[in-house]
Amino acid sequence: MQVPSHVEYERATSVEHALSLLSRPDTRVLAGGHSLIPMMKLRLAQPEVLVDINGLAELAYIKLAGHELRIGALARHADLLDSAVAGELFPIFHDAERVVADPIVRLWGTVGGSLCQADPSEDLSAVFAAARATAVIRGQEGDRMIPVREFHLGPYETAVGRGELLAEIRVPVIPGAGSAYEKVARRVGDWSVAAAGAVLRLGGGPGQPVIETAGIGLTAVGAEHFVAAEAEEFLRGRVVGAESFETAGAIAAGHCHPVADQRGPEDYKRHLVAELTARALRRAAGRAAVRAGAPA
Amino acid sequence: MTMRVAVTVNGTEYARDVEPRLLLIHFLRDELGLTGSHWGCDTSNCGSCVVWLDARPVKSCTVLAAMADGRSVHTVEGLERDGQLDPVQEGFIECHGLQCGFCTPGMMMTARWLLDRNPDPSEAEIREAISGQICRCTGYENIVRSVRWAAKRSKDDR
Numbered sequence: 001m002q003v004p005s006h007v008e009y010e011r012a013t014s015v016e017h018a019l020s021l022l023s024r025p026d027t028r029v030l031a032g033g034h035s036l037i038p039m040m041k042l043r044l045a046q047p048e049v050l051v052d053i054n055g056l057a058e059l060a061y062i063k064l065a066g067h068e069l070r071i072g073a074l075a076r077h078a079d080l081l082d083s084a085v086a087g088e089l090f091p092i093f094h095d096a097e098r099v100v101a102d103p104i105v106r107l108w109g110t111v112g113g114s115l116c117q118a119d120p121s122e123d124l125s126a127v128f129a130a131a132r133a134t135a136v137i138r139g140q141e142g143d144r145m146i147p148v149r150e151f152h153l154g155p156y157e158t159a160v161g162r163g164e165l166l167a168e169i170r171v172p173v174i175p176g177a178g179s180a181y182e183k184v185a186r187r188v189g190d191w192s193v194a195a196a197g198a199v200l201r202l203g204g205g206p207g208q209p210v211i212e213t214a215g216i217g218l219t220a221v222g223a224e225h226f227v228a229a230e231a232e233e234f235l236r237g238r239v240v241g242a243e244s245f246e247t248a249g250a251i252a253a254g255h256c257h258p259v260a261d262q263r264g265p266e267d268y269k270r271h272l273v274a275e276l277t278a279r280a281l282r283r284a285a286g287r288a289a290v291r292a293g294a295p296a
Numbered sequence: 297m298t299m300r301v302a303v304t305v306n307g308t309e310y311a312r313d314v315e316p317r318l319l320l321i322h323f324l325r326d327e328l329g330l331t332g333s334h335w336g337c338d339t340s341n342c343g344s345c346v347v348w349l350d351a352r353p354v355k356s357c358t359v360l361a362a363m364a365d366g367r368s369v370h371t372v373e374g375l376e377r378d379g380q381l382d383p384v385q386e387g388f389i390e391c392h393g394l395q396c397g398f399c400t401p402g403m404m405m406t407a408r409w410l411l412d413r414n415p416d417p418s419e420a421e422i423r424e425a426i427s428g429q430i431c432r433c434t435g436y437e438n439i440v441r442s443v444r445w446a447a448k449r450s451k452d453d454r
Contacts, residue, residue: 002338003319005317008297009316011362030360033359033360037319038339038340041338052363102343103425103428104353104354104355104428107352108352108359189427
């Protein structure tokens, strides 16, 4: 029987209330709880105080504001999967959310909670890194904007400090961009063996599309900040096509740092990175072409 | 240290003084004596502990009872109404949807939730809905048939 350590429970009634509760030492935010409570049951996390933010409806939204998609930290995985606007602008979110945990867990687990858990095998960190999103961290002094690519300080560590709360994730909408996420897992609900996400903005003339910018995120393979920066750099200005994508995949595989574990040996994971990166790029490019009105 | 937790379960209000670390599944089984919900893997993998919290299914081994304070919970004990079994329960009887029965309460709570949203789900939609739950007897074929039976029965009744 797994029992968490003794803990105090506080229920936040507003964001301000949550921030004041979080200023106490050794507190943890309790959102969906589907990462934190298992960690507490294993005594890997032993906070003194839990601050339950599930009642803060003002943090649960997905909306378009100008040229940004804004996702409240308390939006559930199922909300993101159900969001038509998110799926239209960023198919990568729907690709990823279909393979985050399972349908019951997705009803409770939150987008912000996944980012703040900062598990190296967590899917959305790579997705938001690929999309070059920004995290809005709220404190009693106001908001701080931190690029998601600087949000993770290491496994289970983020830029969110004591007395602060991740409030929102802002994703820049790139007109005509295409995106995709490809994951290999052993079974439903399991962490990735490896996964790759891509966000592509295409340019160039008809019949000869070139890559203006590429965002590539990698999950569970020890990529710094979940990003395949060298592959992104390689792709800038390249002609869209299998050759560019396969080379980018090989570069991504060469620059990440997977470790052997029960999900597979290192060489297999590198193989997956190469293949899944190329597949994600191919699908992202196809979707960008469809959005541009050209044949995929 | 304990706290007062008041929860409406299947329409009845219960209040108990419990430790904040108490999990909802143990609150239901040990504090309230509602042992229909089963405590299985304890790791949110198997889904035998699925109940509804505020009308959404949840794996109750992964929620604190404190989080349910002031909210409503529905368990398998509440499926039957006025001596009348829910069509999902009838379907599990008719189609042999259980062998050992351990996963059954969670499967039925998820099935009822699915049918409330999607009264005529395809086999693929049923399989997707229960994909986070495990039947260790591997009786998935009959579970899917049971849910289809319940969908058809409800359709015929309308």
